[in-house]
Amino acid sequence: MLKDKVANKIKEFLANDSKFSDLDFSKLSLSIPRNTEHGDYSTNFALVSSGKLKTRPMDLARDILEIINRNKDPFFDNISVEEPGFINFKISNNVYQEYLKDIVIKDAKFGSSTGNGKKVLIEFVSANPTGLLHLGHLRNAAVGDSIARMLKFSGYNVTKEYYINDYGNQIRLLAESLKARIAENLGLDFELPEGGYKGDYLIDIAKEIVSSSNSNSILDNDRSFFSDFAIEYLKKEIIKDLKELDISFDSWYSEKEKVHDSDLLLEVRELIKANNGLYEKENAEWIKTSDFGDNDDWVIRKTDNTSTYFMNDIAYHHDKYRRGFDLIVNIWGADHHSHIARLNASMNLLSNDLNKLKFVLIQFVRLIKDGKDVSMSKRSGSYTTIKDMLDEFNKDLVRFMMVSRSSDSHFDFDLDKCREGSDDNPIFYIQYASARINSILSKNKEGSGSLDGIDLSLLKEEQEIRLIKKMLNFSDVVLESSNTMSPHKIAFYLQELAKIFHSYYKNTKVLVDDLELTKARIVLLRSLKIIFTNGLNLLGVSSPERM
RNA sequence: GCGCCAGUAGCUCAGCUGGAUAGAGCAAAGCACUUCUAAUGCUUAGGUCGGGGGUUCGAAUCCCUCCUGGCGUACCA
Numbered sequence: 216m217l218k219d220k221v222a223n224k225i226k227e228f229l230a231n232d233s234k235f236s237d238l239d240f241s242k243l244s245l246s247i248p249r250n251t252e253h254g255d256y257s258t259n260f261a262l263v264s265s266g267k268l269k270t271r272p273m274d275l276a277r278d279i280l281e282i283i284n285r286n287k288d289p290f291f292d293n294i295s296v297e298e299p300g301f302i303n304f305k306i307s308n309n310v311y312q313e314y315l316k317d318i319v320i321k322d323a324k325f326g327s328s329t330g331n332g333k334k335v336l337i338e339f340v341s342a343n344p345t346g347l348l349h350l351g352h353l354r355n356a357a358v359g360d361s362i363a364r365m366l367k368f369s370g371y372n373v374t375k376e377y378y379i380n381d382y383g384n385q386i387r388l389l390a391e392s393l394k395a396r397i398a399e400n401l402g403l404d405f406e407l408p409e410g411g412y413k414g415d416y417l418i419d420i421a422k423e424i425v426s427s428s429n430s431n432s433i434l435d436n437d438r439s440f441f442s443d444f445a446i447e448y449l450k451k452e453i454i455k456d457l458k459e460l461d462i463s464f465d466s467w468y469s470e471k472e473k474v475h476d477s478d479l480l481l482e483v484r485e486l487i488k489a490n491n492g493l494y495e496k497e498n499a500e501w502i503k504t505s506d507f508g509d510n511d512d513w514v515i516r517k518t519d520n521t522s523t524y525f526m527n528d529i530a531y532h533h534d535k536y537r538r539g540f541d542l543i544v545n546i547w548g549a550d551h552h553s554h555i556a557r558l559n560a561s562m563n564l565l566s567n568d569l570n571k572l573k574f575v576l577i578q579f580v581r582l583i584k585d586g587k588d589v590s591m592s593k594r595s596g597s598y599t600t601i602k603d604m605l606d607e608f609n610k611d612l613v614r615f616m617m618v619s620r621s622s623d624s625h626f627d628f629d630l631d632k633c634r635e636g637s638d639d640n641p642i643f644y645i646q647y648a649s650a651r652i653n654s655i656l657s658k659n660k661e662g663s664g665s666l667d668g669i670d671l672s673l674l675k676e677e678q679e680i681r682l683i684k685k686m687l688n689f690s691d692v693v694l695e696s697s698n699t700m701s702p703h704k705i706a707f708y709l710q711e712l713a714k715i716f717h718s719y720y721k722n723t724k725v726l727v728d729d730l731e732l733t734k735a736r737i738v739l740l741r742s743l744k745i746i747f748t749n750g751l752n753l754l755g756v757s758s759p760e761r762m
Numbered sequence: 763g764c765g766c767c768a769g770u771a772g773c774u775c776a777g778c779u780g781g782a783u784a785g786a787g788c789a790a791a792g793c794a795c796u797u798c799u800a801a802u803g804c805u806u807a808g809g810u811c812g813g814g815g816g817u818u819c820g821a822a823u824c825c826c827u828c829c830u831g832g833c834g835u836a837c838c839a
Contacts, residue, residue, distance in 0.1 A: 517837040721803045
């Protein structure tokens with residue numbers, strides 16, 4: 216990467232001078248200044264290090280500048296020192312022109328990293344199979360999938376997992392609710408259970424089950440018949456919705472099958488016990504999380520002798536470790552934040568490495584329609600499903616909006632402002648840039664093949680250099696975005712790139728009489744197309760050929 | 763009460779491992795289509811970074827405190 220190259224050059228020059236041998240080069244970091252007058256890269260190294268040498272920052276900065284200038288490296292166009300001690304670097308245009316080739320050569324791989332190979336498990340969505348996916352799951356799905364894509368792009372071996380809560384009270388309620396709906400369908404008296412599921416989808420499921428079996432004795436089946444049927448049905452619906460969003464999972468982890476119908480719970484309980492983490496109180500079993508970083512202890516086995524949800528979660532997460540992952544990522548709704556401390560403590564108790572366990576909390580989205588909050592109305596049992604949203608808005612729009620804000624900020628998603636043709640619609644702005652590029656590329660075949668013989672030094676317009684700089688920054692953005700699991704950084708980056716492009720497009724004609732210049736500019740556009748495609752792909756958004 | 767997230771331009775939000783004059787989009791005012799797609803471009807205006815302390819060469823960013831909003835605080839899952 217260009218940034219690393221700059222840093223390495225500086226280190227190399229300074230390391231050759233004994234005067235600087237005391238300096239801690241790990242503190243040398245480069246940033247891209249907001250103000251372009253401050254160069255392409257800037258470092259506060261002198262400000263940070265002057266204390267150690269007991270000199271003034273400006274003096275140290277000037278010393279460093281002198282050493283670097285002595286090397287007369289054509290890589291740099293200009294290096295300057297500014298108050299109170301910044302050193303600013305301007306990179307030569309021919310360096311940028313040279314690096315541009317890299318984008319075209321790497322193509323779909325540009326911005327990616329390889330060789331990491333670490334195994335990462337990312338668990339997201341994991342909505343209970345007791346209803347359809349709704350708005351509350353949408354942001355989780357979009358963010359989780361984008362993070363998975365970024366991690367994969369950054370060289371991880373990624374497994375996407377969906378945890379199916381197909382066990383426990385809620386499933387009993389689901390079965391009983393369905394049974395009631397079947398009775399309703401058959402024209403019998405019916406009553407939904409206390410706290411049961413009121414959604415219309417159960418009416419549909421009841422209809423299907425009745426029409427497929429065509430017998431009044433359906434109701435004689437035992438509970439698991441109803442729950443199994445409902446879960447299968449809902450799971451299919453969930454998969455369908457996710458598919459519409461371009462999201463797929465590698466692993467569907469059934470709580471019933473993997474946690475309860477196996478020895479996992481017993482094994483983990485023994486392990487907790489072996490680590491002196493188990494005790495009995497008031498006829499229940501508790502885990503001593505308070506000794507391992509949490510404020511409280513928690514019940515893991517209730518007086519009715521069944522395990523708590525928390526215990527099941529401990530078992531599940533211990534199993535994640537056992538399956539040999541180097542990184543375990545949980546994408547959780549912010550309403551689950553209180554589980555983090557206790558789960559961390561439990562994993563700590565079980566001697567699992569906490570550095571491997573990461574949580575991304577997703578704050579709630581408020582859906583605004585006609586100026587009113589329509590996010591969800593639990594009381595009436597009505598909520599906006601993903602299906603509803605996709606009926607009205609295309610997948611690209613929905614996914615982009617969901618990842619265009621930092622996950623830990625609540626945000627308002629105003630549907631009216633996002634309609635097609637609206638000005639408040641960044642995704643179309645970006646896709647339009649991509650479509651304009653395709654339009655030009657499809658008109659011209661010059662420079663579409665090999666880069667040999669193309670004179671990229673002809674790309675010397677200010678905006679052309681700006682575009683190249685911005686494009687070369689893509690790798691850094693991806694890395695940062697991936698490390699912090701923040702897809703919104705890519706969304707912002709792409710908007711910025713699109714803005715520079717649209718401006719360039721307006722000012723500068725690509726297909727001109729000068730064939731050599733046209734060829735060079737076509738290479739520029741090919742690169743842009745690659746960045747837009749790769750970037751949008753990380754967000755699960757398409758880059759249309761035309762609009 | 764305790765815990766987590768947030769409070770930055772009229773609105774929606776970036777920036778938060780401390781850095782140089784606080785950014786973007788929308789909305790507002792004005793301008794530009796005989797041009798490779800105007801779903802575009804170019805101007806202008808808009809801010810005590812919730813309040814108050816502190817840390818230091820330097821704070822939207824770190825610490826303390828208070829205020830406001832959201833969420834959570836089960837032998838439910």
